[in-house]
Amino acid sequence: MAAPSSNPLRLLNDLRVRAVLYQVVAVALVVGIGLYLFGNVSRKLAEQNIATGFAYLDRPAGFVISQSFIAYDSSNSYARALLVGILNTVFVSIFAVLLSTVLGLVVGIARLSRNPMLSLLAKLYVEALRNVPLLLYLFLWYALIVAVFPPVREAWQPIPEVFVSNGGLIVPSLRWSPAHSGVLLAALAGVVLAFVVAGRLRRHRVATGIERRAWPIVLAASLLPPLLAALLLQPDLVVNWPEKGRFRITGGLQVTPEFTALLVGLGLSASAGIAEIVRAGILSVGRGQWEASRSVGLRDGQTMRLVVLPQALRVIVPPLTSSYLSTFKNSSLAIAIGYPDLVMVSNTTMNQTGQAIEGIAIFMLVYLGMSITISLFMNWYNARVALVER
Amino acid sequence: MTRMISKIATLGFLAAVAALAASPASAQATLDTVKKRGKVLCGVSPSSAGYSFADDKGVRKGFDSDVCRAISSAVFGAPDKVEFVPLNTNIRFQALQSGEIDVLSRQTTLTFSRDNSLGLDFGPVVFYDGQGLMVNAKLGVKSASELSQAAICLLPGTTTLQNLEDFFKPRGIKYESVVFEDNNEWRNAFFSGRCDVITSDRSDLASVRAVANDPKQFVILPETISKEPLAPVVRQNDSNWKDIVSWSVNALIAAEEYGITQANVDEKLQSKEPEIQRMLGVSGDLGKMLNLDNKWAYNIIKQNGNYGEFFERNLGESTRLGLTRGPNQLWTKGGLLYSPPFR
Numbered sequence: 001m002a003a004p005s006s007n008p009l010r011l012l013n014d015l016r017v018r019a020v021l022y023q024v025v026a027v028a029l030v031v032g033i034g035l036y037l038f039g040n041v042s043r044k045l046a047e048q049n050i051a052t053g054f055a056y057l058d059r060p061a062g063f064v065i066s067q068s069f070i071a072y073d074s075s076n077s078y079a080r081a082l083l084v085g086i087l088n089t090v091f092v093s094i095f096a097v098l099l100s101t102v103l104g105l106v107v108g109i110a111r112l113s114r115n116p117m118l119s120l121l122a123k124l125y126v127e128a129l130r131n132v133p134l135l136l137y138l139f140l141w142y143a144l145i146v147a148v149f150p151p152v153r154e155a156w157q158p159i160p161e162v163f164v165s166n167g168g169l170i171v172p173s174l175r176w177s178p179a180h181s182g183v184l185l186a187a188l189a190g191v192v193l194a195f196v197v198a199g200r201l202r203r204h205r206v207a208t209g210i211e212r213r214a215w216p217i218v219l220a221a222s223l224l225p226p227l228l229a230a231l232l233l234q235p236d237l238v239v240n241w242p243e244k245g246r247f248r249i250t251g252g253l254q255v256t257p258e259f260t261a262l263l264v265g266l267g268l269s270a271s272a273g274i275a276e277i278v279r280a281g282i283l284s285v286g287r288g289q290w291e292a293s294r295s296v297g298l299r300d301g302q303t304m305r306l307v308v309l310p311q312a313l314r315v316i317v318p319p320l321t322s323s324y325l326s327t328f329k330n331s332s333l334a335i336a337i338g339y340p341d342l343v344m345v346s347n348t349t350m351n352q353t354g355q356a357i358e359g360i361a362i363f364m365l366v367y368l369g370m371s372i373t374i375s376l377f378m379n380w381y382n383a384r385v386a387l388v389e390r
Numbered sequence: 391m392t393r394m395i396s397k398i399a400t401l402g403f404l405a406a407v408a409a410l411a412a413s414p415a416s417a418q419a420t421l422d423t424v425k426k427r428g429k430v431l432c433g434v435s436p437s438s439a440g441y442s443f444a445d446d447k448g449v450r451k452g453f454d455s456d457v458c459r460a461i462s463s464a465v466f467g468a469p470d471k472v473e474f475v476p477l478n479t480n481i482r483f484q485a486l487q488s489g490e491i492d493v494l495s496r497q498t499t500l501t502f503s504r505d506n507s508l509g510l511d512f513g514p515v516v517f518y519d520g521q522g523l524m525v526n527a528k529l530g531v532k533s534a535s536e537l538s539q540a541a542i543c544l545l546p547g548t549t550t551l552q553n554l555e556d557f558f559k560p561r562g563i564k565y566e567s568v569v570f571e572d573n574n575e576w577r578n579a580f581f582s583g584r585c586d587v588i589t590s591d592r593s594d595l596a597s598v599r600a601v602a603n604d605p606k607q608f609v610i611l612p613e614t615i616s617k618e619p620l621a622p623v624v625r626q627n628d629s630n631w632k633d634i635v636s637w638s639v640n641a642l643i644a645a646e647e648y649g650i651t652q653a654n655v656d657e658k659l660q661s662k663e664p665e666i667q668r669m670l671g672v673s674g675d676l677g678k679m680l681n682l683d684n685k686w687a688y689n690i691i692k693q694n695g696n697y698g699e700f701f702e703r704n705l706g707e708s709t710r711l712g713l714t715r716g717p718n719q720l721w722t723k724g725g726l727l728y729s730p731p732f733r
Contacts (some may be wrong), residue, residue: 003499017440039563048487048509048625048626048627049507049509049626049627050487050508050509051507051508054730060557062552062556062569063551063552063554063555063564064551064554064555064567064568066566066567066568066569074555074559142575142579146578146579146582146584147582150584151582151584152541152583166582166583167541169585188475206525245538245539246536246538247529247538247539247540247541248536248540248541248586249588250540251668252537257569258568258583282718331694335546335568335571336571336572336575337570337575338543338568338569338570338571338575338579340569344546344569344571347480347546347571348546348551350480350567351479351480351546351549352505352549352552353507354483354503354504354507354508356457356480356483356484357484
């Protein structure tokens with residue numbers, strides 16, 4: 001038998017070799033074009049004396065941002081300003097996703113209710129929200145907030161020291177210190193610990209068949225870390241009371257109307273889509289499952305929670321991922337109603353530095369990176385709930 | 391959303407153009423390109439009352455648009471050889487850099503970093519503006535230094551935000567800034583009391599006040615917190631084209647100074663003043679030095695008018711904007727407008 005590779009050209013007859021070759025050529029072509037464009041842009045920009053590169057990120061930004069979760073002032077760098085924008089985007093997206101999931105689940109189940117009034121209401125909700133562009137809703141919510149609530153100087157006080165106005169919702173808060181952050185982290189650790197403990201207890205129960213009361217142990221697991229942290233770090237409990245000034249109310253925890261409008265807009269619009277996804281998921285579970293669980297004596301709520309929803313998740317999770325991704329990307333509409341998200345900070349940066357190509361590149365990379373992170377997480381979750389074939 | 395998308399798409403497109411185009415800016419020869427094309431591509435505001443906007447017949451009106459027409463008159467001897475390219479603030483410089491337009495006449499502030507890092511050159515200042523602050527008269531505010539803790543509504547796109555910080559930070563005044571992409575949202579947020587203060591160029595504040603239900607309810611504070619000299623912009627490394635744009639503007643200013651108007655320019659051809667003779671091309675060959683027709687300045691004034699006529703027609707007290715000349719007055723009358731001599 002002659003060696004098959006005696007003539008290299010004959011390798012092309014091999015299907016697998018050809019497949020690899022095509023891919024190599026395709027990748028080389030894409031990379032080549034990319035490099036050519038990049039080189040050409042750099043050369044032309046240099047020829048025209050246009051500043052390029054990312055050195056500007058170290059320069060002081062020189063502008064203020066109305067909402068920030070990290071310490072920031074105008075003498076900080078452009079890079080930090082962008083980070084503030086990224087955190088604002090992430091923050092509003094997380095809350096919008098949570099809101100849309102809870103509302104979507106409730107409305108989706110309500111649409112399937114046997115009560116005609118309830119299912120009609122749910123249907124109206126879905127149709128009203130998903131048939132109008134999100135941008136118009138954002139304008140609507142923002143206009144409503146700004147027009148319905150009084151100006152700050154005439155702020156309502158539903159409870160003493162709580163102020164509601166078109167400048168935002170202001171409530172007393174704790175004066176925050178690193179010690180508080182420590183306790184907060186410990187509380188998060190407590191939640192994780194509680195899940196781990198609950199899982200172990202369940203496995204133990206399944207393995208041994210011995211029923212033990214689990215909730216006191218789980219509760220203790222969740223409370224222990226924050227209590228320990230509080231004892232060790234001893235955070236001061238100083239209340240930061242809102243204070244009325246000539247124009248604004250300062251101090252306290254302030255929720256801006258821009259944030260509220262964006263959260264409500266994103267959350268409600270996405271919830272309509274999620275309601276439909278949930279409905280489709282529930283309908284995909286066969287009638288037999290309902291009948292079977294009733295015949296073993298489960299109540300309707302239990303059937304939904306223990307039998308139907310876990311199976312419906314297989315259908316629900318993949319489109320849910322898309323919905324989360326659009327919510328995240330749609331948060332860039334923030335710019336229309338004055339919420340300082342990544343796009344707004346990028347725009348200001350581009351205007352001050354004139355380096356638009358770099359600015360656009362940064363925010364596209366950030367959106368791409370975060371979208372991929374969401375996708376990876378949801379894929380992992382999808383694999384967990386997917387049908388396990390035995 | 392669509393605006394966002396179109397903005398990104400345009401930027402992407404311009405980047406691609408910059409990458410692929412043979413080389414729009416190896417152009418010692420913008421003038422040749424313009425002549426060959428038969429028209430000037432002029433970047434203007436999409437819609438800005440008084441500066442550049444399309445009227446009910448779709449004709450571009452406004453001060454900035456008229457500057458474009460003046461350049462067209464200088465090059466072609468006719469004011470209508472202009473194609474107006476509406477640009478927003480974010481893509482205006484890229485459009486010029488990539489050769490999409492020949493000149494940018496779009497309420498653009500001349501600043502050091504723009505002049506020196508964008509590969510662009512600025513012509514003479516055509517309008518001296520400055521950023522101002524407007525408040526509700528009910529607040530009884532007399533000066534910007536009283537604005538501690540106020541919420542301020544503003545638009546992105548210019549250096550507005552940075553000016554605000556440059557003004558307030560040294561005075562130790564803290565404030566809340568709310569930045570809107572959309573003009574209507576910006577105005578409404580101010581009118582409804584979401585913000586205590588609205589800030590923009592003073593000329594812009596005048597037009598905001600003009601659309602309020604009761605304009606008297608609002609006062610513009612005395613402080614001008616920044617200098618905003620607005621000037622036309624061209625690409626670097628083409629001094630002939632830059633000279634054409636610069637001297638077209640200078641001709642407008644000089645014409646007002648020498649009393650030459652659209653109506654009397656023909657009589658002024660008989661003027662005994664040597665400077666007027668040189669400018670209008672009766673004697674000398676100034677036009678040839680610009681590689682233009684010797685009648686270039688005559689054509690500008692005959693077809694468009696002088697600086698004063700531009701101002702009164704588009705921005706002056708008889709218009710909706712109702713601006714006074716202020717610093718945009720001739721140096722001989724206490725203003726800042728000063729054309730170098732035509733000799």
